[in-house]
Amino acid sequence: MTEPLDGGPPDGVSPAEAAMWNAFRDGSTFDLSDTDPLQNNPFSPFPWGPERIVRAWVVARLLLNGPEARPGRVAALKLRGLQITGTLKLAGGSIAPYVELNGCRFESELLMPEAHFATLRLISCAVPRIEAARLRTEGDLHLPRCRVEHGIRLTDAQIGTDLLINQIHVRPDRRGRAITADGLSVAQDLQAELIETYGEVSLRGAKVGVSLSLRGSRLRAAGDRRALNAPQLSVERTLYLNGAWVSEATGNQGATPPFGVNAGGLARGSRLQNFECHGGARLDDGRFGDSVDLDGARFVLGPREELSLRRITAPELRFHAERPEEGRVVLNGAKVVTLIDRASSWPGPGGLAMGGFVYENLVPHEEFPLSRRLEWVASATPEYSPEPYERLATVLRNSGEDADAREVLLAKQRRRRETLPLAAKLWGYLQDWTVAYGYRPGRAALWMAVLWAAGTFAFAAVEPEPMKKEEHPVWNPALYALDLLVPVINLGQEGYWRLDGRWQWAAAVLVLLGWILATTVAAGASRLLRRG
Numbered sequence: 001m002t003e004p005l006d007g008g009p010p011d012g013v014s015p016a017e018a019a020m021w022n023a024f025r026d027g028s029t030f031d032l033s034d035t036d037p038l039q040n041n042p043f044s045p046f047p048w049g050p051e052r053i054v055r056a057w058v059v060a061r062l063l064l065n066g067p068e069a070r071p072g073r074v075a076a077l078k079l080r081g082l083q084i085t086g087t088l089k090l091a092g093g094s095i096a097p098y099v100e101l102n103g104c105r106f107e108s109e110l111l112m113p114e115a116h117f118a119t120l121r122l123i124s125c126a127v128p129r130i131e132a133a134r135l136r137t138e139g140d141l142h143l144p145r146c147r148v149e150h151g152i153r154l155t156d157a158q159i160g161t162d163l164l165i166n167q168i169h170v171r172p173d174r175r176g177r178a179i180t181a182d183g184l185s186v187a188q189d190l191q192a193e194l195i196e197t198y199g200e201v202s203l204r205g206a207k208v209g210v211s212l213s214l215r216g217s218r219l220r221a222a223g224d225r226r227a228l229n230a231p232q233l234s235v236e237r238t239l240y241l242n243g244a245w246v247s248e249a250t251g252n253q254g255a256t257p258p259f260g261v262n263a264g265g266l267a268r269g270s271r272l273q274n275f276e277c278h279g280g281a282r283l284d285d286g287r288f289g290d291s292v293d294l295d296g297a298r299f300v301l302g303p304r305e306e307l308s309l310r311r312i313t314a315p316e317l318r319f320h321a322e323r324p325e326e327g328r329v330v331l332n333g334a335k336v337v338t339l340i341d342r343a344s345s346w347p348g349p350g351g352l353a354m355g356g357f358v359y360e361n362l363v364p365h366e367e368f369p370l371s372r373r374l375e376w377v378a379s380a381t382p383e384y385s386p387e388p389y390e391r392l393a394t395v396l397r398n399s400g401e402d403a404d405a406r407e408v409l410l411a412k413q414r415r416r417r418e419t420l421p422l423a424a425k426l427w428g429y430l431q432d433w434t435v436a437y438g439y440r441p442g443r444a445a446l447w448m449a450v451l452w453a454a455g456t457f458a459f460a461a462v463e464p465e466p467m468k469k470e471e472h473p474v475w476n477p478a479l480y481a482l483d484l485l486v487p488v489i490n491l492g493q494e495g496y497w498r499l500d501g502r503w504q505w506a507a508a509v510l511v512l513l514g515w516i517l518a519t520t521v522a523a524g525a526s527r528l529l530r531r532g
Contacts, residue, residue: 010061016051017058020079024062024097027074033081033103040081042105042126043147048083056086056108063095079104090115101125109150122146129173132157143168150174151199156183164191172199176222181206189213193244194273198222203230211237211290214275216244221279226305228281235288242295243274274298280305280327288314295320301327309334320365321345331357340365343372352380354388362395370404374411384415406439413439430516447517448485455481455510464497472497485514 009021016032023030032052033040039048062077069075076098087108093115100121109129119139129150135141135157142164143152151173163186170178178199184206193215199222212235219227233239247270274296281299283292292314299307301324309317311333319341329347331354342365346352377388389412397405417428459477466472475497483489484507499507 008067013058014050014054016082017054020054020058020082021062021067024075024077025067025070025073027069027076027078027098029078029080029100030082031080040103042103042124048105052081053083053085054079056084056088059084059088060090060093063090063097063099064093066097074098076100078102083107087111095120113153117141130154134158136160140164151177152179152181154179154181154184157181157185159184159186162186162188162191164189165195166191166193167195168192169196170199172222176200176225177202178222192217194246195219197227200225200279201228201230203228203233205232206230207234209236211235211240213240215240215242216246216273216275218276219278219281225279226282227277227279228283230286231282231284233283233286235286237288238290239283239286239288239292241275241277241297242293243272245270246273247271272296274322276300277307280308282306282308283312284308284310286312286314288312290314291316291318293318297321299324299327301325303327306330312336316340317359318365319345323347324351327351328353330354333357335359337361338363341368342366343368343376346376346379349379350382352376354380355385356387358391359395361399370407374408377408377411378415381415384419386412386416389415410436410439447513451485451510451513452478452481455484455506458506459503462499462503464499464503467498481510484510485517487511487515487518 009018013021020030034052038044039046059077066075066077074097078098078100080102081104082101083105085107088106088110090110090112091114093112095115095117098119099117100123102121102123102125104122104125106125106127109131110127111131112135113131113133115132115135117135117137117139119141120137121140121142123142124145125143125147127146127148130143130148130152133153133155135154137158138160140162141157141159142162144164145167146165147169149171152170153173163184172178173180176199178197179201182202182204184203186207187209189210190208190212193213195214195217197217197219199220201219212233221227275294276298278300280301286292286309292309292312295318297320299321301307303326305327306329307324307327308330310330313335315337317334317336317339319339323345324347327347328350329352331352333356334354335358337359338361339359340363373392377392380388389408393405393408393412396402396408413428414432417425417432420428456478459480463475480497
């Protein structure tokens with residue numbers, strides 16, 4: 001087969017391929033779409049005629065070793081409404097021309113591992129599989145509204161600017177993965193809004209230079225895999241797992257804006273589609289420069305599945321998700337500056353783990369009373385652990401809520417009491433009943449006043465004999481009762497009078513109760529000083 005010297009198409013090509021060749025040299029769009037819209041849907045079962053078919057090897061020749069552009073033109077491959085037969089093999093190739101395929105069908109998988117593109121755009125294309133490990137692009141990689149039946153592989157790919165895959169539909173490969181992008185590097189935004197995946201989305205160790213958006217997407221696990229597996233993910237700005245606005249004009253049937261679908265200029269019939277994850281999600285050891293936004297997110301977990309946020313680091317965590325009915329939310333070792341949450345988002349007892357979870361500020365998204373906050377801590381500690389209580393008390397104290405901080409520490413002591421042996425437990429009940437472990441000092445003063453009044457009233461009915469007739473003060477029932485109640489301090493009444501019978505027992509009871517009140521108040525004060 002020979003190729004004309006003037007850059008024309010080689011011998012043996014079809015009329016459609018020859019026209020495509022010439023359009024490439026002009027940089028113009030080669031459009032073979034039908035006037036009937038039903039015949040233009042690349043996802044429909046209707047076959048396309050031979051006049052709309054080009055062979056993969058001809059496309060590869062154009063991209064890898066194509067002719068020079070005509071004078072005054074820039075060579076580019078722009079195809080619309082074509083079917084590419086055979087396997088398009090671009091592995092290891094360097095493709096300089098701009099590539100844009102719109103509404104096209106691929107008969108076989110697209111092979112481009114280790115290929116180097118300037119910019120590649122596949123829009124609303126039907127592709128059996130995309131194999132693009134270690135792909136490099138100088139500009140964008142766009143795959144919006146495509147349908148891929150057997151998975152996408154972008155392992156260790158390097159995208160020079162943006163990766164846009166909004167509204168893509170991807171089914172799993174033979175290993176149960178829909179999108180495999182471990183080690184992916186995106187210099188700017190990764191836009192994956194309103195996508196539908198049926199298999200694991202794997203982003204292990206991926207790096208995103210600006211933001212990663214999964215707004216309105218629906219991820220579904222396949223087999224025993226997770227729906228989202230992204231440990232050690234690094235996002236310089238924000239990870240969005242919240243909702244997106246969709247409508248007939250801007251949703252599934254319209255064009256995808258360059259930066260996704262938003263609420264601005266909503267058309268009639270618009271609705272908010274929240275992010276959904278059917279299966280486990282792992283973001284362990286992730287690093288997020290601004291925020292992790294889970295506003296309205298829905299996690300449908302099995303009994304043994306988790307939303308795992310172990311050891312993540314972020315300035316802000318917005319936990320406004322729907323409450324998971326099953327599974328667990330795990331925040332062990334996570335570190336955030338500000339936690340913005342609501343009571344109805346957190347799972348119940350046994351569904352939350354947050355050992356070592358560090359946060360510095362609490363900003364409730366809606367009313368979140370302290371009683372519910374204590375339930376939140378209790379649900380995360382089926383077995384008693386002091387650390388979550390102490391962290392909550394510290395945050396409340398730093399925000400000026402000293403009374404609430406004392407209530408949290410009191411709740412901690414009551415939880416701890418249930419783990420003690422019987423004798424210590426009884427002593428704990430006594431401390432709680434009398435002075436609330438020292439966290440309510442006003443209660444100790446009240447008890448002291450009550451006992452003092454009772455002692456004064458009782459001793460006013462007796463005139464005891466002095467121990468020494470020549471050395472004794474004037475009998476004063478009020479000072480005598482107070483001298484018995486207050487240990488250590490001598491008010492000049494105790495030890496000078498002889499009491500018999502029931503009065504001796506009454507004095508002993510006052511001394512004992514005084515020591516109990518004093519020791520519990522001292523214990524509480526020492527705890528407060530240590531916390532300070």
